[in-house]
Amino acid sequence: MSASDWREQLASSVQSTSAESMPGLAPAQLLHVSAADWGKLARVAKELGCRWVAGWGEDRAEEILVNACLEKKGAYMIARARLDHTAVTLPSHTPYYAAASRSERHTRDLVGVHFSEHPDARRWTRHQAWAEHAYPLRKEFAAAGAPPLQTPPDDSYPFLQAHGSGVYEIPVGPVHAGIIEPGHFRFQAVGELVLNLEEHLGYVHKGIEKIAEGRDAAALARLAGRISGDCTVAHTWAACMAMERASSLDVPERAHYVRAIMCERERVANHLGDIGAVLNDVAFTFGFYQFARLREDWTRLSHALLGHRFMMDRIIPGGVAVDLDPAGIDAMREQIRALRPEVEQLIAIAEDNASIEDRLETTGYLDPVLAAELGTLGYVGRASGIDFDVRRDVPYPPYDRLEVAVPVYHYGDVAARVKVRGAETLFAFELIERLLLALPDGSIANPWQPPASELEGIGLVEGWRGEILTYVRFDSAGKITRFYPRDPSWLNWPALEKLMRDNIVPDFPVCNKSVNGSYSGHDL
Amino acid sequence: MLRILGKVRHLGVISESLEPDDEAALTQIGAQLQARVGERFGGSLAIRQVDAGSCNGCELEIHALNNPYYGIERFGVHFVASPRHADMLLVTGPVSRHMEAALRRTYEATPSPKLVIAVGECGACGGEFGISYASCGAVANVIPVDAVIPGCPPTPLALLHGILQAIGRRATR
Numbered sequence: 069m070s071a072s073d074w075r076e077q078l079a080s081s082v083q084s085t086s087a088e089s090m091p092g093l094a095p096a097q098l099l100h101v102s103a104a105d106w107g108k109l110a111r112v113a114k115e116l117g118c119r120w121v122a123g124w125g126e127d128r129a130e131e132i133l134v135n136a137c138l139e140k141k142g143a144y145m146i147a148r149a150r151l152d153h154t155a156v157t158l159p160s161h162t163p164y165y166a167a168a169s170r171s172e173r174h175t176r177d178l179v180g181v182h183f184s185e186h187p188d189a190r191r192w193t194r195h196q197a198w199a200e201h202a203y204p205l206r207k208e209f210a211a212a213g214a215p216p217l218q219t220p221p222d223d224s225y226p227f228l229q230a231h232g233s234g235v236y237e238i239p240v241g242p243v244h245a246g247i248i249e250p251g252h253f254r255f256q257a258v259g260e261l262v263l264n265l266e267e268h269l270g271y272v273h274k275g276i277e278k279i280a281e282g283r284d285a286a287a288l289a290r291l292a293g294r295i296s297g298d299c300t301v302a303h304t305w306a307a308c309m310a311m312e313r314a315s316s317l318d319v320p321e322r323a324h325y326v327r328a329i330m331c332e333r334e335r336v337a338n339h340l341g342d343i344g345a346v347l348n349d350v351a352f353t354f355g356f357y358q359f360a361r362l363r364e365d366w367t368r369l370s371h372a373l374l375g376h377r378f379m380m381d382r383i384i385p386g387g388v389a390v391d392l393d394p395a396g397i398d399a400m401r402e403q404i405r406a407l408r409p410e411v412e413q414l415i416a417i418a419e420d421n422a423s424i425e426d427r428l429e430t431t432g433y434l435d436p437v438l439a440a441e442l443g444t445l446g447y448v449g450r451a452s453g454i455d456f457d458v459r460r461d462v463p464y465p466p467y468d469r470l471e472v473a474v475p476v477y478h479y480g481d482v483a484a485r486v487k488v489r490g491a492e493t494l495f496a497f498e499l500i501e502r503l504l505l506a507l508p509d510g511s512i513a514n515p516w517q518p519p520a521s522e523l524e525g526i527g528l529v530e531g532w533r534g535e536i537l538t539y540v541r542f543d544s545a546g547k548i549t550r551f552y553p554r555d556p557s558w559l560n561w562p563a564l565e566k567l568m569r570d571n572i573v574p575d576f577p578v579c580n581k582s583v584n585g586s587y588s589g590h591d592l
Numbered sequence: 593m594l595r596i597l598g599k600v601r602h603l604g605v606i607s608e609s610l611e612p613d614d615e616a617a618l619t620q621i622g623a624q625l626q627a628r629v630g631e632r633f634g635g636s637l638a639i640r641q642v643d644a645g646s647c648n649g650c651e652l653e654i655h656a657l658n659n660p661y662y663g664i665e666r667f668g669v670h671f672v673a674s675p676r677h678a679d680m681l682l683v684t685g686p687v688s689r690h691m692e693a694a695l696r697r698t699y700e701a702t703p704s705p706k707l708v709i710a711v712g713e714c715g716a717c718g719g720e721f722g723i724s725y726a727s728c729g730a731v732a733n734v735i736p737v738d739a740v741i742p743g744c745p746p747t748p749l750a751l752l753h754g755i756l757q758a759i760g761r762r763a764t765r
């Protein structure tokens with residue numbers, strides 16, 4: 069059975085107009101589904117074993133569109149329902165896909181689509197900055213909005229409650245004790261044992277989807293680079309890929325390679341820093357300082373060769389803004405030669421240490437079945453048996469020319485997540501070496517041309533956290549009218565709630581760090 | 593254990609082994625910082641960092657201040673968990689409207705006299721996000737700000753420099 073057979077099966081099971089291929093949306097196919105069959109679509113997709121990837125709404129002058137993206141075996145499908153402005157209701161996908169829950173609540177808060185049978189009627193992204201029946205992503209809503217003089221605190225969010233003798237609650241955040249992003253965590257615990265953890269996010273909602281509207285391609289790339297600073301390269305790449313597909317613009321070969329080199333460098337920098345931080349959370353400060361040192365070395369070379377410590381704004385629509393010269397190529401190779409044995413040695417030291425083993429093994433266990441149900445991505449998924457990586461399974465240039473090894477474990481604990489990240493770091497070294505070796509000659513960017521008509525595109529990139537899906541649509545003047553970047557954190561935050569259960573409260577920092585969701589990437 | 597000790601011994605102290613120009617700058621900034629912290633904050637400057645809406649890029653560089661190259665603690669500067677223990681707030685991001693109340697409360701909880709530094713383009717002027725239904729823009733639009741450290745994000749050296757300037761300014765007020 070070919071990978072795309074499920075798409076035909078799915079299309080024939082609901083009232084739909086036959087699947088179309090739109091060049092900008094490749095590798096996904098577009099399927100128009102009747103609103104009445106929207107729920108059935110999810111039921112059948114679930115039966116067929118599809119993964120729920122992303123959902124987003126869009127206000128078009130004449131109608132409201134709701135999209136849900138599904139995937140199986142590297143084949144993607146975007147299902148789309150069209151709604152009249154007077155009846156903005158659709159059956160929810162959440163009864164079949166837990167992954168859809170927060171996304172649908174976000175769409176409800178921002179686009180004003182009501183999802184019937186959604187099990188959770190509470191708001192999600194909206195706190196107190198705009199009124200309940202105002203929807204920022206509707207076209208009549210001005211980006212400036214009409215905010216109150218001072219936005220009140222959001223202290224009325226109805227958290228789940230636990231009752232029983234000895235049960236108590238610990239509220240944490242939004243301002244945390246360390247240097248980390250803001251969010252609220254509500255624990256219900258008995259003694260040290262966590263019965264339940266509930267997240268309340270949205271604190272760093274900056275209106276990214278709204279302020280994207282009306283931007284030209286270059287300005288959208290800059291904004292995409294600030295969705296989540298720690299994966300600025302991957303998000304900018306995904307946004308540029310979506311725009312380039314929409315306008316059928318080719319990117320020079322050399323630019324593909326430089327993009328991938330930067331994306332792999334970003335993966336290494338974050339993996340190194342986070343492995344150190346996990347070790348720090350179990351009081352192994354030696355490991356923390358060693359990995360922090362390597363991360364700093366790595367970051368400095370990015371600055372020296374590519375002009376920015378995090379390589380922000382180096383990817384532009386049509387290519388890249390910075391080139392590598394032979395001396396730079398040598399410097400990168402040299403650094404990898406020096407760092408590889410150090411990383412190997414440090415990983416071995418950490419893995420052989422009994423007290424680290426004691427703290428990390430079985431801690432924060434995410435069951436593989438649950439991981440699949442939640443649509444968990446990246447190293448969190450791969451530590452719980454989910455064998456998926458966009459670079460290998462839906463390869464985009466230059467990965468279509470490379471063999472990508474994907475480390476997968478089934479233990480599902482903090483130790484496994486660290487293991488995956490160690491293996492990915494070492495493999496990224498190899499990938500960078502191969503990319504440098506095969507770096508094609510030629511130009512590094514083609515001039516940007518906006519699409520001639522109102523075209524759409526998607527970008528799919530394996531960032532260091534996992535699959536990023538970005539959707540763009542241009543208006544007839546070549547400006548952005550819809551931008552939706554789905555960071556992998558959307559799918560991984562719910563996993564943190566689940567994997568904290570039956571762990572002790574003091575292990576929350578290490579569990580949280582082992583997942584390391586982006587608040588900013590999620591809150592948008 | 594032997595491997596750990598071996599590694600530590602082999603590596604030695606790296607806190608000063610910066611690139612030549614960086615090293616000079618860091619040594620100089622560090623010495624000044626230490627002197628001012630000594631004079632004005634009894635040898636210890638306590639900073640509470642608040643992410644009021646940042647993209648997290650600024651946080652990564654603030655984190656870097658604690659890595660062994662910059663090792664900011666050796667100058668008497670340390671990050672504390674509560675605003676009630678802080679002399680200074682280091683605030684990043686455009687202030688999202690959803691963080692506005694939390695930022696005000698953090699400011700109020702910080703004992704006077706207190707210093708506020710707005711970090712990054714976003715903290716300084718709203719950056720790429722500006723002012724909107726969801727963003728208040730610059731930190732100064734929400735709480736009084738004593739100094740800004742521009743940059744997207746500012747490098748660790750720029751952060752050290754900015755902190756130094758801010759505590760210098762305090763003395764002349």
Ligand code: SF4
Nearest residue numbers: 647649712713714744
């Ligand atoms: S200044 Fe730059 S790095 Fe800092 S929060 Fe703003 S966009 Fe992110």
